[in-house]
Amino acid sequence: MVIGPETWRSWLPLLAGAGLMAAAPFVLSDFKVILLSEVVIFALFAVSYNLLLGYCGLVSFGHAALFGLGGYTLALLLAKTGAPFLAALVAAPVLGAAAALVMGFLALRLAQIYFALFTLAVGQIAWSVANKWVSFTNGDDSLAVAATSIPDPISSPGSVSLYFFIVAIVAAALLVLYLVVNSAFGYTLQAIRENPTRAEFVGVPVRHYRLLAFVISGFFAGLAGGLFAVHNHFVHPEMLFWLLGAQVLLMSLLGGVHLFWGPALGAGLVVYLRDSVQGVFPELTEKHLGQILTLEGLTLGAAALVVAIFFPLGVGGMLQRAARLATMRLGSRGNAPSEGQASGSPVLHGPVAAEEPRDRS
Amino acid sequence: MDPAGETILKTEGLKKHFGGVRAVDGVDFSLREGEIGSIIGPNGAGKTSFFNLLTGHVPPDSGTVFFKGEPITRLSPHQICKRGIGRSFQRINIFSSLTVFANVQVAVLSQQGKSLNLFSPARNLVRRETLQILESVGLNELAGHTAASLSHGDQKRVELAIALANNPDLLLLDEPTAGMSPQETASSIDLIERVTRERGLTLLFTEHDMDMVFSISQTVTVMHQGRIIASGTPQGVRGNENVQRVYLGETV
Amino acid sequence: MLLSVSSFTSCLSDPGCVVFQLLGGLSMAMVLFLIASGLSLIFGVLGIVNFAHGSMYMMGAFTAYWLVSRFADTPGHFWIALALAPLIVALIGGAVEVVLLRRIYRRPHFHQFLLTFGLILIIADVMRMSFGGEFKSISRPDLLSGSVSVMGRPFPEYNIFLIVVALAVALGMWLLLQRTGLGRTIRAAASDREMTSALGVNVPLLFTIVFALGAGLGGLAGALDAGRGVAISPTMDVQIILLAFIVVVVGGLGSFGGSLLGALIIAEVTTFGVLLVPQFALAFVFVIMAVALLLRPWGLLGKPLEE
DSSP states (O other): OOOSOSSHHHHHHHHHHHHHHHHHHHHSOHHHHHHHHHHHHHHHHHHHHHIIIIITOOOOSOHHHHHHHHHHHHHHIIIIIOOOHHHHHHHHHHHHHHHHHHHHHHHTTSOHHHHHHHHHHHHHHHHHHHHHOHHHHOGGGOEEOOGGGSOGGGOSTTOHHHHHHHHHHHHHHHHHHHHHHTBHHHHHHHHHHHOHHHHHTTTOOHHHHHHHHHHHHHHHHHHHHHHHHHHHSEEOGGGGSHHHHHHHHHHHHHHOTTSSSHHHHHHHHHHHHHHHHHHHHHHHHHHHHSSOOOOHHHHHHHHHHHHHHHOTTHHHHHHHHHHHHHHHHTTOOOOOOOSSSSSSOOOOSOOOOOOOOOOOO | OOOOOSEEEEEEEEEEEETTEEEEEEEEEEEETTOEEEEEOSTTSSHHHHHHHHTTSSOOSEEEEEETTEEOTTOOHHHHHHHHEEEEOSSOOSOTTSBHHHHHHHHHHHHTTOTTOOSSBOTTTTHHHHHHHHHHTTOGGGTTSBGGGSOHHHHHHHHHHHHHHTOOSEEEEESTTTTOOHHHHHHHHHHHHHHHHHHTOEEEEEESOHHHHHHHOSEEEEEETTEEEEEEOHHHHHTOHHHHHHTTTSOO | OOOOHHHHHHHHTOHHHHHHHHHHHHHHHHHHHHHHHHHHHHHHHHOOOOTTHHHHHHHHHHHHHHHHHHTTTSTTHHHHHHHHHHHHHHHHHHHHHHHTGGGGTTSOHHHHHHHHHHHHHHHHHHHHHHHOSSOBOOOOOGGGOSEEEETTEEEEHHHHHHHHHHHHHHHHHHHHHHHSHHHHHHHHHHHOHHHHHHTTOOHHHHHHHHHHHHHHHHHHHHHHHHHHTOOBOTTHHHHHHHHHHHHHHHHOTTOHHHHHHHHHHHHHHHHHHHHHSTTTHHHHHHHHHHHHHHHOTTTTTOOOOOO
């Protein structure tokens, strides 16, 4: 049974991408490789977040807390208990999943905006703890991940081995997520998103399924956090702050929430946008305003506005549409309406805002 | 038509008040297996509320609902669905962004207990059963179309298909021909009657449109302000004075 | 130490301390009330959660700072700044509504979030561009620079002024909502949006007015707070929006009275909470928010969402 895109033509971008990723560390500078690693990690974070956002139609503002928790789990285990590296790396997603279970269990009782605000509150509680429990977490001074606690080939930042390590793990994680999203469970989640009342009355226990999605999402967010800790060699309370979660939401929407790979694209766009803006504006602002400003907020904000108003399908959605138009014009018959979801990308049209979960009295 | 069997659905003293409104005010109802029953009444009579009580979408204030002899009163909708009740809703309630095929497929997956399958690709799962259902309601041509793009009448057929996908013993249809043209109504009635007969279902529907009521319904129950005011054969009900008074001005 | 029980109880046993803390909390409450009422108003009528509301507050503070600096030589410059800053923010809010917000009302909620989040980012950077990243502050006007003795402790005159102004605005808003045609329209729109357009109300104009009004309230809060001498920085928006959310959750999204009640509760809890749990005071408030959502999400005076 073919699990990927249907036609061989659709495999091309995937293979091309893989090829580029493999060649990258030998072609790009060290700094760019580090940046690319960051993109890859955030791609995982964003795609796992999209399991809730695009596939379930749930907006969580506390997801950064799961990411940060994963990172802190790894850092704390390595720093305070001298645990073996692999154990710490496994613990990160496990704790992410556990925290997601608790957060989701409570949050899913609430409807719409209250769900979002609750996740915000819980996320901020977690951030406060990380920030203020200085004796345990070092608080604002950040907690270092010693290079000695990481096995040799991947212990130096910017090394090719570290890059491939991260890429390999993220690729495996994304494959698992892809399978989940295309499974019966994934289809059922989408049905829940479309119409929870109806889903309830085809025999689907809606709240339980949403909780499972939450836990899976938390698992991979925690993994991303752990990888981030390894990548950066430190963790900081900002990893749990709601703004980071908002940025991941931004990445997902920019890239396109109705596509599996949309958020990954969004992650790449945001990270690279931020990086290129670093170089462009400081000179200009220094000349005209007398101070050095990166203006990344302005750029990112403008991108957000443009996408919100003009490109609700996100950049990924636009690309997909363009590709379809191109293949149709080239005379090929395009995809005959397939029975089942559209080719490769199960999420069809823009996700509808989450409807309230059934109130069980 | 086959002679009706044992009681499949029964309610005793079912009550639901919303604030000051007595939506369902002490309803004793029963339906036998294999029967085709209908509930009629003016708007606000309590028909949809009654259905909501049956399917667990709304908990009753008092009273009991029995299905196949077992009480199902406080079960959640998804549990009730699993016991063998299928339902369509008054306003179209389908999975709009998904394809017609997927709409039914999700229901079949749930029916077969396969929804929790996390890793096997679902695209071609339960294909045969799904196509079978689509064929029985005449939607196989439209299988790949997005549900939202369909006409109103076709969307109602999707709704019916979803209800059938759960292999129900009892089918509850809430105003199945609402908003349809006379031709659509006629073909809808044919379809529903055929499907019911082929699968040996028990059918209970609510309606405004009397055509459907008089062409296929064996028993008619009339509700008014949350209560049953008459019940019996279509002809018997038509001749009932109370009913005529309630429907003053409407052709019964 | 996590709990400072001793300092907490010692303050509670001293009536002077209690009154002093209450008054201090009251000043904070008034600022929170102004912001929250703007947020609630916008949500109640437009149905949008304005995440950029903290930015309105921040713009109010920066605008006040700018006006004070610019008109430093004019007598009464502080009062001019205090009067003009909210108006300017209201105008900006109205412009934002007309140019940007209007296009996305019918979209799913995350597009609205994306838009307001984009605004947050842009406004913060514009402030940074115009005023730089360091903290700024205004000094209090000479008239109000002194303090009043409250049960033996000095309480700033400015804070009293702030409380009075905020209460006056609250009264004014109440009168507006209850006694004027505009107010009636606003209340009608808040309870049933679709009906209002059926009644022939110019809904787009109403929305613009309401958004501008809400923004103005946020700007006023910022200007008042700036006058108090708080540090004005491009990160003010993020800090205040969270508190604003907590207030509306506790008080009730969409309820004017709820904003007042919620602000009072949160401000006093924070003020006394800082005594009890100095390190985790902020976390404590989030715990309140989480618990409030679980128990009664529509707040003390709000209405449950329609099913």
